Amino acid sequence: MSALIEIEGVTKRFGAIVAVDDVTLNIAEGEFFALLGPxxxxxxxxxxxLAGFETPNVGRIRIDGRDQTRVPPHRRPVNMVFQxxxxxxxxxxxxxxxxxxxxxxVPPAERRRRVxxxxxxxxxxxxxxxxxxxxxxxxxxRVALARALVKRPRVVLLDEPLSALDxxxxxxxxxxxxxxxxxxxxxxxxxxxxxxxxxxxATRCAxxxxxxxxxxxTPAELYEFPASRLVAEFIGAVNLFEGRVITDAxxxxxxxxxxxxxxxxxxxxxxxxxxxxxxxAVRPEKMELHKRAGGRPAPRMEGTPPGHNVxxxxxxxxxxxxxxxxxxxxxxTGRRVRVIRPNLTHWDQxxxxxxxxxxxxxxxxxxxxxxx
Amino acid sequence: MRxxxxxxxxxxxxxxLLAATLAxxxxxxxxxxxxxxxxxxxxxxxxxxxxxxxxxxxxxxxLLAALGNSLVVASFATxxxxxxxxxxxxxxxxxxxxxxxxxxxxxxxPILVPEICLGVAFLVFFARVVPxxxxxxxxxxxGAIVLAHTSFLFPFVAILVRAxxxxxxxxxxxxxxxxxxxxWRALQDVVLPHLKPALLASALLAFTxxxxxxxITFFTAGPDTxxxxxxxxxxxxxxxxxxxxxxxxxxxxxxxLLAWVGVRLQARLGGRPS
Numbered sequence: 001m002s003a004l005i006e007i008e009g010v011t012k013r014f015g016a017i018v019a020v021d022d023v024t025l026n027i028a029e030g031e032f033f034a035l036l037g038p039x040x041x042x043x044x045x046x047x048x049x050l051a052g053f054e055t056p057n058v059g060r061i062r063i064d065g066r067d068q069t070r071v072p073p074h075r076r077p078v079n080m081v082f083q084x085x086x087x088x089x090x091x092x093x094x095x096x097x098x099x100x101x102x103x104x105x106v107p108p109a110e111r112r113r114r115v116x117x118x119x120x121x122x123x124x125x126x127x128x129x130x131x132x133x134x135x136x137x138x139x140x141x142r143v144a145l146a147r148a149l150v151k152r153p154r155v156v157l158l159d160e161p162l163s164a165l166d167x168x169x170x171x172x173x174x175x176x177x178x179x180x181x182x183x184x185x186x187x188x189x190x191x192x193x194x195x196x197x198x199x200x201x202a203t204r205c206a207x208x209x210x211x212x213x214x215x216x217x218t219p220a221e222l223y224e225f226p227a228s229r230l231v232a233e234f235i236g237a238v239n240l241f242e243g244r245v246i247t248d249a250x251x252x253x254x255x256x257x258x259x260x261x262x263x264x265x266x267x268x269x270x271x272x273x274x275x276x277x278x279x280x281a282v283r284p285e286k287m288e289l290h291k292r293a294g295g296r297p298a299p300r301m302e303g304t305p306p307g308h309n310v311x312x313x314x315x316x317x318x319x320x321x322x323x324x325x326x327x328x329x330x331x332x333t334g335r336r337v338r339v340i341r342p343n344l345t346h347w348d349q350x351x352x353x354x355x356x357x358x359x360x361x362x363x364x365x366x367x368x369x370x371x372x
Numbered sequence: 373m374r375x376x377x378x379x380x381x382x383x384x385x386x387x388x389l390l391a392a393t394l395a396x397x398x399x400x401x402x403x404x405x406x407x408x409x410x411x412x413x414x415x416x417x418x419x420x421x422x423x424x425x426x427x428x429x430x431x432x433x434x435l436l437a438a439l440g441n442s443l444v445v446a447s448f449a450t451x452x453x454x455x456x457x458x459x460x461x462x463x464x465x466x467x468x469x470x471x472x473x474x475x476x477x478x479x480x481x482p483i484l485v486p487e488i489c490l491g492v493a494f495l496v497f498f499a500r501v502v503p504x505x506x507x508x509x510x511x512x513x514x515g516a517i518v519l520a521h522t523s524f525l526f527p528f529v530a531i532l533v534r535a536x537x538x539x540x541x542x543x544x545x546x547x548x549x550x551x552x553x554x555x556w557r558a559l560q561d562v563v564l565p566h567l568k569p570a571l572l573a574s575a576l577l578a579f580t581x582x583x584x585x586x587x588i589t590f591f592t593a594g595p596d597t598x599x600x601x602x603x604x605x606x607x608x609x610x611x612x613x614x615x616x617x618x619x620x621x622x623x624x625x626x627x628x629l630l631a632w633v634g635v636r637l638q639a640r641l642g643g644r645p646s
Contacts, residue, residue, distance in 0.1 A: 051546075051550060052550075053546055053549075072549070072554075073546070073549045073550050074549050074550070074551075074552045074553055074554055078550075079550055079551065080546075080547070080550045082543045082546070082547055083543070084541060084543050086541060086543035086544050086546065086547035087547075088544060088547070088548075088561075088562060088565075089544075089566075090565040090566070099548070099551050099553075099561070100551035100552050103548075103551060103552040103553050103557060103561075104552050147547075147551065151551065151552070
């Protein structure tokens with residue numbers, strides 16, 4: 001896999017603020033890459049550095065093997081879909097899509113053909129003569145996309161492409177984006193603060209925090225094996241328990257959770273030798289609920305010796321979401337833990353009630369150990 | 373909207389006030405226009421319809437020359453102030469440089485300074501500091517007036533254009549650059565179309581202001597560079613003849629025509645909110 005985009009040690013400062021801090025990243029051809037992070041984390045600046053609207057203070061950017069660090073935006077083989085779409089209000093849909101070709105001096109006949117082609121691709125045939133203010137939000141988004149695609153760039157940059165749309169349309173266009181990217185085999189780099197969007201669309205994501213890359217990986221890697229509490233908490237919900245390593249063998253580990261007064265059993269080593277203090281992260285849907293009323297004993301969790309990975313608690317809140325239910329469980333220490341149960345049958349949601357005493361636990365392979 | 377106190381078309385005392393105000397504003401103009409078609413020489417007694425005064429007007433070379441001077445001065449001053457004003461507005465909008473705030477605030481100064489002061493200032497300037505050469509061929513001889521007009525007109529343009537730029541989405545320019553346009557091309561293709569209504573409005577404003585400016589022109593005009601308002605003033609000093617009425621009617625018609633064209637163009641451009 002050769003890298004189409006190579007970002008080497010790039011730092012961008014605005015006065016005293018370090019917006020992008022020593023980022024090194026390779027993106028391969030055909031990837032749908034997402035830059036994910038809270039607002040102000042530097043992801044948009046990184047995208048603007050790729051587009052050429054900003055120049056790095058330190059480092060280099062290569063696209064397709066060519067150094068682009070100081071190349072102005074109009075000479076880069078990239079095109080961008082702006083957050084506001086930035087459609088030219090005085091030009092029709094055709095005028096907007098055609099603009100890039102016109103500037104490049106493409107003859108009118110070919111221009112016409114290529115615009116029609118790309119409008120068909122984004123399903124906007126028949127709207128070519130409309131003005132931007134006569135279009136719906138979703139249609140504008142498609143025009144912005146068509147305008148970026150028509151020049152056949154090496155890379156398409158998308159700045160929060162779906163953030164201005166309502167939830168239903170967002171989902172629809174999400175599939176559309178994915179289909180287009182796959183169909184055209186183009187490289188997409190998208191900036192988003194919406195983890196669902198990143199997980200759903202991207203082949204690979206980078207989580208950014210305070211200008212630096214925190215973790216890069218596939219959506220599944222980021223979700224299942226976050227490298228830090230920050231990533232675990234930013235992508236999805238997570239229950240974190242602070243602990244100390246008791247035993248650390250290649251095939252299992254035992255961790256004392258003093259806050260909860262129990263021990264946790266892992267079916268693998270921590271991989272973090274010599275780290276005295278660490279955190280155990282368990283996703284809500286990987287937690288189990290069991291009845292505790294009437295003095296029922298703690299269940300034994302799969303893959304663990306008795307008494308490990310089980311906590312006593314009381315259900316305080318239940319949110320029924322149709323496909324699943326979210327439980328807010330209070331432990332005896334007063335700590336709250338979140339548990340998600342799928343509603344597999346019509347009556348699953350009636351299994352547990354509010355203020356019901358429960359056991360909650362997790363399998364030996366369900367938790368992730370984090371050093372940071 | 374019944375009972376809205378601001379709806380002054382609805383209750384009669386206010387209607388009366390409205391009618392009186394309109395009459396006060398426009399009756400003199402109506403009288404002026406009507407008596408320009410009077411057959412008699414007196415400005416106060418109606419003697420029947422005639423185009424006599426317009427015929428005299430057409431045969432008055434001095435007055436026509438003055439009108440020509442005014443139109444040429446207004447055209448050049450408008451073009452120059454459009455250019456300078458737009459550039460000033462763009463610079464203030466786009467760049468951060470030392471003295472920017474001072475410049476932005478100082479821009480309105482020529483509008484605030486009493487015209488008489490500007491007039492005297494230009495008189496001294498062109499007499500002592502940079503004398504405008506005399507005896508130049510015709511359009512060039514108007515240069516001093518054009519420069520004087522430009523200096524008090526371009527702030528109007530700059531202020532209007534600057535205000536319009538506030539509503540410009542900078543992502544539009546970035547989009548143009550992203551699609552292959554250099555800085556100039558992006559300015560021309562994206563920023564200027566957005567500025568069109570402001571450019572049109574300020575051009576009309578500048579043109580009319582220049583056309584009927586008296587004070588500054590009076591101080592900068594030489595004996596062979598008399599503009600229309602200055603000429604009319606000279607004529608009125610001897611007597612108010614129907615000829616002056618006819619001239620003023622023509623000027624009125626010209627201004628009205630310009631305003632109408634402006635409104636029409638504005639409506640056409642404004643139909644596409646940008």
